[in-house]
Structures are given as C-alpha cells and as structure tokens.
Amino acid sequence: MELNKTVNVEDLVTRFKREGHFDRLRKLVLETFKEKESEGFAEQLRTIAETELEKDPSLKMKDHFRTAPLIAGAVDRTSLYENTMENIKNNILSQEELKVNVREAIKQLCYKETDGHQET
C-alpha cells in the first residue's frame, strides 16, 4: 500500500491530456474568454493596429495578408497578451467550478492508476 500511494506526476498529466480533459478545458476557457472579454481585447487590438498604421502608412497600401503578420508582430511586442493572460488567470481560471472540476478529474485518474497498481 505504501508503494502504491506514489503517483508519477508526468504520467498523470499525460493521462489527463490523453483522455481529452485538457482540450475540453482549453475550449471551455477560450469560449468563456470570447464571451466575456473578447470585446475589450478587440478594442485594444484595434488601437494597437491603428497606431501601427499611423506609424507606417504604407501598410495600408499593402495586401492584407502581408500587413496582418506585421501587425501581429507589433501586438506581440506590446504587453497585451500578458495582460490578457493575467486577466484570464484572475477571472476565468480562478473560478472555483473549474478548479473543482479539474481536481475531480485528476483525482479519478489518480485512483485509477493506483487501483491498477493494486490489481497487478
């Protein structure tokens, strides 16, 4: 019993991902983000893009498929993503529901694993 109590973390994580929990989680978070915060995010994006276009008016003349990556790069250079990630962390990921769900899933996996050990 003592031995069985140890669980390999990596295995646990991979199992978690393999069973699709991770992707579900990811989708869920993204959806909630889209619902709640995407507008503000889009606004910020727009301002960044506009400043960028002002800086370099020639961008306007180019093909959209060319300007888009340039602007994306500019956005990368700002702290926009970090800030939004902070937001997500604080607002969405800190929701109790979510956490409980994840914990439950992991615990189940844990049990499975240890049970498997016991059986063998």
Added chain:
Amino acid sequence: MDNLPPKPPFQKPNPPPPRNNYKLIYDPELGYKESLGKKPVYRFNGIAKPPLVVRDPRHKNPLYSRGIPKSGRPFLKSLQQVKFEYNEESLGPEPATQVFVYNISPLVTADQLRYHFKTFGDISRLDFQLNPYTGTSLGLCQITFSKHESVSKAHLAAKLAVQQASGLKLSGKQLMVVLDGDGAKCEAARNKALQVIETEFAEELYKREQQLKKEEQKREEEMEATREVSNIPPWRQTQNNSGFNKNQNVGFVSSNKDQAYSNTPKANDTSVPKDIENHIYIFIDDKFVPPDRVYYSDIKHHFRKFRYEGIYMNSDGFFITFNNYREASSCFWTLDKTFVQNCRIKLKLHDAPKSKKNGIPPMDNRKNLPKDEACSLAISVIFKDLEEVLVRDIKNKIAGPCIFQILESLPKPIPIKEEGKEPRISTPEGPESIKTEAISTLPHLPRFKKRADAHKVKVPTENKIKSKLQRRRRKKIEARPLHYQLNQQTNDFSDSELEQEDGLDEEKAIDGKLDGYKHTKVEESTPSLSETSEDEEYFEKFHRGRPKARLPRRKSDKLDIDYTSSSETESDELVSPVVIPKSHIERNKKHALVKEPWEIHPLTPKHKENEFSEDGSLYYGTLPYNYPEDDVLTDLDGIQFLLKDDQDLQYLREALSSEDASDIGDPNYWAYRRKICKFKNGDVPIEGSPVLPASVGYERINSTGSAKSEGYYIIPTAEKSQYLPLRNRSTVEGDNQSTSRVTSRMHRVNNRRLAAGVEKSLLPAEADLLRFNALKARKKQLNFGPSRIHTLGLFAREHIDKNDMVIEYVGEVIRQRIADNREKNYVREGIGDSYLFRIDEDIIVDATKKGNIARFINHSCAPNCIARIIRVEGKKKIVIYADRDIMQGEELTYDYKFPEEADKIPCLCGAPTCRGYLN
C-alpha cells in the same frame, strides 16, 4: 562381318563379363592376306596381337582439309562447342558474376581495387567492407561485374578475375579471389570479422574493468594500512568508504561537510552538489592532492583545456563534472597520471548512473510522489500548460481574425491605387499580344474596366480629371515594358514635349470642356502608345451618347466616330488622339511643301473619307493588318498612302486649316523619328524602313537600349564562342624569326659546354633533371591579364624560345580522392574553373587555392606551350615548356588534354584547328 567369331564358352556368365569382348579383325575365309596368315585375328578388349594402330580416317583423304568439294561449308579444324547465353529462359542458377576478394591489405583503397579489377570487365558494384565502428577496412570486398551486356560476359569476367587476380600482391598482401554468386561468402566472412572485432572489443573492455577493479582494491588496501598506522584527520577517514562506495558517498559528504570546511578553508560555490552521482565526473582522490599543496585554482588551471561543467571539492577530493561522456573520457585519458604542483594525480572516471541518456536528475526527484501531492502538482502543471496553450489560442484564433477584421474595416485605400494596380497586372502581356493576337479578344479586357472608370470620372471638375488622367498615364507608362518606356522618353524629349506645350496653349484657347483629354492625347503621340487611353476616350464618348453600346456594336460606333473625325476634323472635341499627330503631320507637310516637294506625292483627304464611310473597310497604309488602332487612325504611313495627288493634299489642307501649326522642328527628322519609332515597336516589317544590320547571332540587345546602363552581366560562353574566334589574336601565325639571334637556348648550350661534358653518360631522366635544375633559375618573365580566351590568361613579357622552360605548374599535391572531394566543393562554392592538373593516376596538383600564376594558362587547341611531367629529385613535377618560339605579349597556352566527357566545355581558343570543345 556376317560370320560371327566363335563364341567363348557361355557357361560362366558371371565372373568375367568382359570375356566376350571379342572382335574379329581378320577372317582368312573372307579374304586371304598373306601377310596376316591363315588364322583369323581377334581383338580382345581392344587389344589385338599385332597391335592396332588407330588412325584418323580423315587423313586418308589428302584433300579432306579442303572441305567437301563443291559445297560452301568451311572446314572446321576442331569441333565447336555449343555455348548458350544465359538468359531468362535458361535453367539453373545464374552463373556467378560476383567475386569475393579477401585478404586485402588494410592500406588498399576501394579505388585501387576498382582500378585493378576494371581490367577484367565492367564493374557494376564494388562493396568495400568497412568496420562499422572505426571505418577502417576489413580487408574484404565484394565486386559485382556488370551484367549489362550479358550475364555470361560478366561471368567470364568474374572467372578471369578469380584466375588472374588471385595471388596478386597489393600493398604487400596477396589478394584472394573467389567466385561468390549470391554474396554469401562475403557476408559470412564479414560477419565473422565483425564477431572477432566485437569479441576483441568486449575483451578489452573487460580487461580494463578488471584492471580498474584491481587498482581500486589495491588502493583500498593501502589506505587501510596507512589508516591503521597513522592517525588521520577525520575527513580523511571518510574516503575509504566514500571514495569508492558511491551510494554512501553523498550521505557522507553532507554529514562531513562542516568538518571538511574546517579543514579546508575554501569557497562555498565549490562544494559538491548533492546529486553529484548523477553527473559524469572525474574524481581526484584527496590523497593525491594534499590540501596544503594543491589548491582549487591549481586544479582549475590544470583542467583549463577541457570543457568541464564545474569543479567541486570536498574532503574526499576534487570532482570535475562534465556534460558528456566523451569529453570526460578524453580528459581522463590525457590527464590521468599527470602532475599538479609536483603531485602525481590519479583520476577516476565516473559515469552517470544508467549512462547519459535518462540522466536528468531533477525529473527523478519529482516523479513519484504520494497521491495528494501528485494531484496538486499535476493540477499546477496542467494549468501552466493551459496558460501556454491559451496564449497561442488567443493569438491564432482571436487576435488573428481580429486584426484581419480591423484591416478590412479600415477605409479602403484610394481607388486610384487599385486602378494603378490593375493595368500593371494586365499590361505586361499586353503590348506584345495585342500585336500578335486577334484584336477581338484582348483589347476588350482593359476597356471594360476603363469604361467603369470613365463613368466615375464623368462629372468631377476639370482639374481633377486632368490630374487623374495624368496619374493614370504615368501608371500606364510604368507598367509597360522597358523599351516602350524608353521610346516614350525619347519622344518626350524630342517632340512630344514641344507638342505638349503646344497642346497646353491650345487648351487654354479652346473651350475648357475637354482640355484634360486633349492633353493626354497630345502626349500619347506614338500610335502604339496611345492605344489604351484613346480607347477610353471613345468609350467615354459612346457612353455619353448611348451607354448600352457594347461589343457587338463597337465596330459601327467606331465607324461613326471615324466618320465624324475624318469628315469634320476641325471639331477638336471629337478628334481621336492620333488625329492630332496627323494634324501635325499635315502642318509640317505644309511647312515642308513650301520648301521642297516632299516625298508625299499623292494626297486626297476626300478619298480617305470615302473609303471609310462607304465600305467600312479601312486603309492601313503599310500597317500590318491587325494593328490595334488601324480601324481608326492613320499615322504617317497611312497618310502617305492615302494622299495620292496634289488634290488630296489640298483637301487635307482645307480640312486642317482650322488647326494651328505646331512647331515640330525639322519635319524630315520628325517624320524619321516617327518611322523609326514604329519600326522599333515591331509594327513594321523591316523593308522600307531604316534597316538594322542583320543579326549575327551574338548581337546583344540591351533592354535599356544602352550597354552602359545594363550594369554587370555575364555573357554566356555559348554566345562568346560565336564571336571570340573572330577577334582572338592569342594565336599568332607562325612567323619564324631569324635564326641568327642568340637564343637563350644557345646561350645555355654554350654554358653547358663550358660546364664540361658531364651529361654525356647520363640517363635521359637524369638529363631531364639537370635541365630542369638549370632552368630553375631561369623562369621566364610572365604576367597575367585579361585573356581573350577565358577570363585571365598568362602572357609572355619576353621572347621565349622553343623548348625553353616557361614555368612550373605549382599547387598542392593531392590524391585522387581528395581531388574528387575538392572538385565537388569548388563546384559548390561556385569556382567554375578547374585548376586541377593530373600528374598520374593518383596524384593531382591543385592550384585552386595555392599555386602560382601557371594556373592562369589557358587551353588552346593550337597551343604554343606543352606541359611535361618530369621527375625532380624523385618527385614528379609539371613543367610548361615552350612548344614554339613565343613572341613578347603573346598569350601562353597549352593543350589541357581533358578526357572526353558527356557535357562539353566549349573551347574559345580561336585557333583555326580548334576542336570546339575542351573535352
């Protein structure tokens, strides 16, 4: 032979069955011969009493060798054996075409083998067996002869190889060759050899381990002994436990740390990390490095040449950790038993447990945990991953589309921009194709677009139209191929500039309504240049009148306009653009006619009008049939064609009397420019217009019109080869100069005579040697410079006599294999020229990177030099000799004698006897 010989008793058939092997040779009853007597003669078992003499019955006939008389069959001296080629119908296994060569000296290379076995037949494959561990030769080789021609030929070659190559001595070892059809022998031998190598390797490993163990044991014993004898500081006591018992080592180290530090006052960062066992390290026992003599810095200095990870120390000694095993082992082998501060150190190499592969220690620590901890850890890990993924998601799925949306929502760039783009896309193929293809298809394409534009433009103010049209024109011109632009420019400078000014003046005078159009019209003076814009104008006009007029109606519309334009030329608004130049023509004709009867004899504007209106067919003058605007315009040629007599001219003058004359300078010159412009655009066949010299093949037509403005470009050798021979003067026709001059050779001969007749008794090779040495000091004065043959060449700066040494070809002496490699590299580096000079089958002189100016000597099919390979002090050297007298300033050449190859290098030597190719 009817009478049977008296049979021997038949009772005993069993014991000697050969008994009855009688043959009656002579029967006196059949024919009595006195020489043989009255008794019959028998032959028993092939033996007769008077011994039989067997003769070839053919010898009885002396004419037998002539063959059967009167038959064409030739006489065969010996029986012919029937041979069947092995093919797919043949039975049985294929005859062996592979040979297995063994007992090859390790010094022999695959190339050498190939060279030797090539003599027996074509080799399709040569598998030289190598030791997979070291890459050295195993002394085994499998050679497959090419079955390309026939299997039996390959088999023959293989047999020949076995016959002749067995016992051949190569690098001191006799080759053994056997037939090996399926390669089994080779495989077996290879496996065996590998096994031997592997066992040896294992043994060696084992031995080394044993030795290490022994040493350790010995050391342990020693330590035991010394510890018992003397009193040792407590930190030293640990080492007999910890030094070799790795599992306990860590524990001891940590427990003894304090003590250790009290004894060895050293910095903290050098203390041994706890997980030292997981590293690859070299351990120096403390007994070899007494702490009072060897310091940390000494060790550091001692190991400075190796890429160690860190040096740590504790009471046991020093630990030098490494990233990889190889570095550690190399360090171990070089520094073991060396001296540090006069202390001989013995190193101990420690490998990370379970080797280096799964050796990330922190993972191990974290891996297995009790359930609860694992859960929380897993959750944190998952969340971390989630964050990463989310950032990516947001970037791709939200931000990306968002940015696109923003871009889409932006006010679109000004339509003119787009407009500018469109013709750019459509025009590149335009000018050419318009000429070649039928009018019906292509011209529509731009027109539709233009018309739309025209609608837009309809209302805006005069200024706007003007600027817009100007801009549009600019764009169009840019979109045209270069030579069009060029023509445009020249026109601008020569006459249309003037015209423009004129036009502007006119504009001011005329009602402002259509100034803008006019302006452009005037500028687009070359017929072919004006096509697009002029089309526009038409359509604009059509659509004012009847906006629905489409393609099918086009022709008639045009006719309408033509009608108006030609009949009422005075109404400026409706004049098609090239009517303006026409008007100029008229005008200048007026000028011209005053001065001289110009070349235009026939003149009839009325006639033209009639032609247009009556049958709708058009006059082209000398224009090609589908000249785009010929349904509307006439250019100079057209007018020349139309105006048939003075009356015509008069009418024309009347028609154009309202037009102001514009200043076009010299009318002749103006007309010439028109024509040449037309000609250059390819609109006119050459006859009748200024004739260019016929193309010679190498005439380079510069797209910019000027070679100077082309910048740097490479003329392909194929092109060069067309004209170089004509200009090449590198070959001087032999004008043998007077022999009275004292040549350097004579000089030398005299010198030699003075130096006494030493060479009389010398062998030819040595004589060569002597000559070379004598010449060594007498290198000719040469310089290199741009050659007519190829890039750089070498030129004589003094007269060189026949048979004089010119220069030695100096370079790196390399083997064939290296040369092959280098050649590849050079090709890859883009060094197109080859400076490899083969001395013999395996020695090559490479002057590409290191060498003298001899490498600049070019090839010629009629060379003035010759390259000879001579021996100097046992070494082969390449020396270039003059093959004939060489004048000062003449380029030196010799025959490269390249082997023949599939892809030919063109020869540009320009000699009359040129072969055309180097190879």
